Amino acid sequence: MNAEIIAVGSELLLGQIANTNAQFLSQQLAMLGINVYFHTVVGDNAGRLEQAVKTAQTRANLIIFTGGLGPTKDDLTKETIARLLDRRLMIDEEALRAIEAYFARTNRPMTENNKKQALVLEGSTVLKNEHGMAPGMALVAEGITYMLLPGPPKEMRPMFTKYGSVFLRRTFSLSERIESRVLRFFGIGESALETAIADLIDAQSNPTIAPLAGDGEVTLRLTAKHQDEAEAKRLLDEVEAAILARVGRYCYGYNDETLFMKTLERLKEKGWTIASAESLTGGLFLEQLTAVPGASQVVQGGVVCYTNGVKEQVLGVPRPLLEAEGAVSEPCARLLAENVRAMCDADIGISFTGVAGPDPLEGHPPGTVYIGIAVRGRNATVHRLTLSGTRDAIRIRTAKYGCFFLLEMLAADC
Amino acid sequence: MNAEIIAVGSELLLGQIANTNAQFLSQQLAMLGINVYFHTVVGDNAGRLEQAVKTAQTRANLIIFTGGLGPTKDDLTKETIARLLDRRLMIDEEALRAIEAYFARTNRPMTENNKKQALVLEGSTVLKNEHGMAPGMALVAEGITYMLLPGPPKEMRPMFTKYGSVFLRRTFSLSERIESRVLRFFGIGESALETAIADLIDAQSNPTIAPLAGDGEVTLRLTAKHQDEAEAKRLLDEVEAAILARVGRYCYGYNDETLFMKTLERLKEKGWTIASAESLTGGLFLEQLTAVPGASQVVQGGVVCYTNGVKEQVLGVPRPLLEAEGAVSEPCARLLAENVRAMCDADIGISFTGVAGPDPLEGHPPGTVYIGIAVRGRNATVHRLTLSGTRDAIRIRTAKYGCFFLLEMLAADC
Incomplete structure (x- = not known):
């Protein structure tokens, strides 16, 4: 059994977006034990499609399409396949009702x-x-399975994981289990991690161990058949x-878990509430934390x-302190954490002050960061970091280090 | 003249990386005026390559390969093309000296x-x-131009922009200019926008008009030759x-501009400062605004x-108001905007209160949102929205609507 993924959309051929749909589906098919031999990208053109x-059809027995299911004249995928397979297109009543309901709900004329x-x-x-309007579909014709998925990743991904993969498991009676697990690390670099487990990686066959770095984190994907x-x-x-046993200290979670999810989970278990004072992160820490359902x-x-x-005025850091020590300083981070905790009546206050760049601030280079953590009834602690990278990278890594220090403290506290 | 980009590498078919090389080359070729009709990804397998x-060869007269030029047995691109075109492979002395120098410089045995x-x-x-060891190459054989580039983007990109594009300009005597411009829209759906300009899209030939939707926005790419x-x-x-002339009201910018950049730019021109009170967005609005350099x-x-x-305690919304009207209400949004403006001594206060979901709140379904805008010395205005989508989609679209209403107000104010 082997698959080809065909992405339909001129925006891909113009380089406006990368074909991340093919990447996602390739990962999913690998986990189902289905080989992917080709990706193809073609524009919104009936003849070339x-x-x-x-x-x-000459080289795959599973063809998965993404894109071209929308409402415009450019959207040709269904029509082209209908013609090639000599099938009619019919209105799906449930899908039509969902589309009508969508327009009614958003008060827009359909x-x-x-x-x-x-x-x-x-x-x-x-x-x-x-997560959108256009339904997907799957069918088997003359020994070839066709699956049509929408182009927007936010619609395509949940549709595939919830419905598409179930269809494939059933259609292909997949029996060999591919079990995969991702271990997520923070606070350790990729090469340090690889060096620490080099002998395990070299000896791998089943399970395999595949490292990947990104966004200041390192993951190890373990896959067993x-x-x-x-x-x-x-x-x-x-x-x-x-x-x-070797690098467990840096492992914070599994699969799609994030540092923010784990932090929220541990705080919930403990019954503790949190408030933040954010300077260089501009709200990023709390935004990421509240992106998790149940954050309230x-x-x-x-x-x-x-x-x-x-x-000074909202968080009560005295002007003399700001003038003498600067905003990018240990005492400022300490006071911000303590005062925001008290002001919001939370169990924990966390503060982020530092230099995101591109310019230096108060004589400190970009990447100079102080993170303060204040717990009700205890003395606050302050961590100092020296980060490198772009403005965006420094901001997100600062917020993630906030989680990392909170998780360390909560673990020590158990 | 039309091109196909063939990426060679099993890591792409396993979904370990996305084919960003094809995206980059597509952008570059579009600027050279070369149409790209297909992208193909194939693994490290001689037969399938x-x-x-x-x-x-049956559908393109320019074929650009990325990947498969390295030192390992898996790297097959040159060997496969040599066999197909019946050409020999020969040592390039300059490349060999560069490789030897690389090993000498890094003190490693070659x-x-x-x-x-x-x-x-x-x-x-x-x-x-x-930026690496494997040289690229280009040749014309039987009317088809072949270009072989290395896989690592750090090597491929500079090689193409410095040497590859020069080769193509010379080989194809390119003189025609391709100018491209993206118009960015918010507050109007893709199909409503297309309906409004359907006759312009139908009549298009030069320039072409290509719509694309994503993240609650719609863009139109105009391309002229x-x-x-x-x-x-x-x-x-x-x-x-x-x-x-038809949909200008919804157009906020060009190319890679974002609503947040435009908002910051307009506020800066006006010399106004801003503060936000965020409930459902959890800091997202300010985080996005401060992600732009110069936000301070x-x-x-x-x-x-x-x-x-x-x-209640930090922003001074009276408890009786919260109890009678709820937090998700017009008066709460108004007071939050006014009070955060005063508290942070800003010219504008903006507030976001509503239901991000997944659960309803105070009897309101997810997507019910109030945005308050208070300007120093004026009465505050409140906008009510009914959004649909996931928790994440509602949060980001809420923050973007904040920018949209601010830009509308600032435009009317000029």
Whole structure:
């Protein structure tokens, strides 16, 4: 069994976006044990799309399409496949109702071309779109399985993981289990991590160990193949234990977990609330924390104190301290954490003050950062960091270090 | 003239990386006026690579390869093309000296397989690698131009812009100018925008008009071709004026500009400062605004008032108001905007209160949002929105609507 992924959209051929859909689907198919032999990108052009489909039919028995399911004249995927397979397009009543409801809910008039989105290939299994309007579909014709998914990643990804992969498991009676687990690390560099477990990586066969670095984090993907699910899991447990025995201190979670999710989870377990005072991060820490559903049990709120005026007037940092020590200083971070905690009546106050760049501030180079943590009834602690990278990289890594220090403190506190 | 980009590498088919090389080259080729009709990705497999090249030979007269030029057994691109075109591979002395110098400089012994990187196709133009070891190459055979570039973006990009594009300009005697401009819209849906300018899109030939939707925004890419650069720009101006005459109200900027950049720019021009009170957005608005360098001239700070306690104690919303009207209400939004403005001593206060979901709040469904805007010395205004989508989509669109309403107000104020 082998697959080809065909992305349809002139915006890809113009380089406006990268084909991240093919990357996502390739990862998902690898986990299902399906080989991907080709990716193709073709524009919104019926003739060339037809040509791409015909080529794929000669070399793949699973063809997954992304894009071209929308309401405009440019959207040609369904129509082209209908013609090639000699199938009719029919209105899917459930999809049509969902589209109508979407327009009613957003108080906008539904234009006629939007009905086209409810058309599906005759005899296909409809894949529900829970994050947009155009439904997906899947069908088997003359030994080849076709799956049509929408182009926007926010619609395509949940549709595939919830409905598309179930269709493939059933259609191909997939039995060999591919179990995969991602270990997530923060506070350790990629080469330091690889050096620490070099012998384990060299000895790998099943499970395999694949490191990947990005956004200041390092992940290790462990993948085991076995007929028996429990045995595959046991193989993963074994190699995970060997890795964590060496670098467990830096491992904060699994798979799609984020430092912000873990921080929220640990605070919730402890029954503690939090407030933040953010200077260089400009609200990024709290924004990331409140992006997690259920944040309201833990997050009280906070102050973005971008100017010294707000640090002084809203958060009560005395002007003499700001003048003598500077805003980028240990005592300022300490006071910001203590005062925001008290002001928002939270159990923990955390503060971020420093230089995001591109210019130096108060004589400190970009990347100079102080993070203060104040716990109700205890003395505040302050961590000093020297980070490198762009303005964006410094901001996000600062916020992540906030989580890292909080998790360390909460772990020591148990 | 039309091109196909073939990326070679199993890591792409496993989804370990996205094919950003194809995106980069597509942008570069568009600027040279070369149409890209297909992208293909194929693994490190001689048979399938050969098949991909043969398919490309039937439909493209420029084939650009990325990847597969390295020292390992997996690197097959040169060898496969040499076989297909019946050309020999020969050592390029300059490349060999560069590789030897690289190993000498890094104090590492040069293994025998590294010599392979200095092999180039007989009769090809060598493209120097100034950021790595494997040289690129280009040649014309039987009416088709082949260009082989290394896989690592850090090597490929400078090689293409410095040497590859020069080769193409010379080979294809490129003189036609391609001018491109992106118009960015917010507050109007993709199909409403397309309906409003359907006749312009239908009549398009030069310039072309290509719509794209994403993250609650719609963009139109206008592309004009002409021998004369000034005339190409005039064609763009003409179609832009026709579009803006109909939907100009929703157009906020060009190319890579964001709503946050424009908001910051307009505020800076006006000499106004801003503060925000954020409930459902949790700091997202200010975080996005402070992500733009130079934000400190405009942003005072703000309060993230996630709980009613913070709304009451920090921002002075009276408890009786919260109890009678709720936090998700017009009067609460108004008071939050007014009070955060006063508290941070800013010219503008903006507030965001509403329901991000997934659960309803105070009886309101997710997507119910109030945005308050208070200007020093004026009565505050409040906008009510009904948004749909995921928690993340609602939060980011709320913050963007904040910019949209601010820009509208600032434009009316001029």
